[in-house]
Amino acid sequence: MSIYSEMLSKSVEESGLKLDKIADLIENQIGSKPSKEYLSRLKNGKTSPASNKINDALARILGIDPWDLKTAAYREKVPHEVIKRFQKTS
Secondary structure: OOOOHHHHHHHHHHHHHHHHHHHHHHHEEEEEOHHHHHHHHHHHHOOOOOOOOHHHHHHHOOOOOOOOHHHHHHHHOOOOHHHHHHHHHH
């Protein structure tokens, strides 16, 4: 499980909210509703991290820092070779 999905899974569990409710709350914030199945795949690491728009909504709903969630998402999306290259130059 990735840092992103671990963070998301833990936050969902701690919130006590069901995925259906989270999907409804996201729809209220951004105007489109992700499916319960999509949210499940996100939290279980079965799909790539969500867009910034959805991550911002998730962070607000779940009470987590949006930058922490987006940073975890970026780390997963960026190819490993690119991360290695950044580490060499810093």
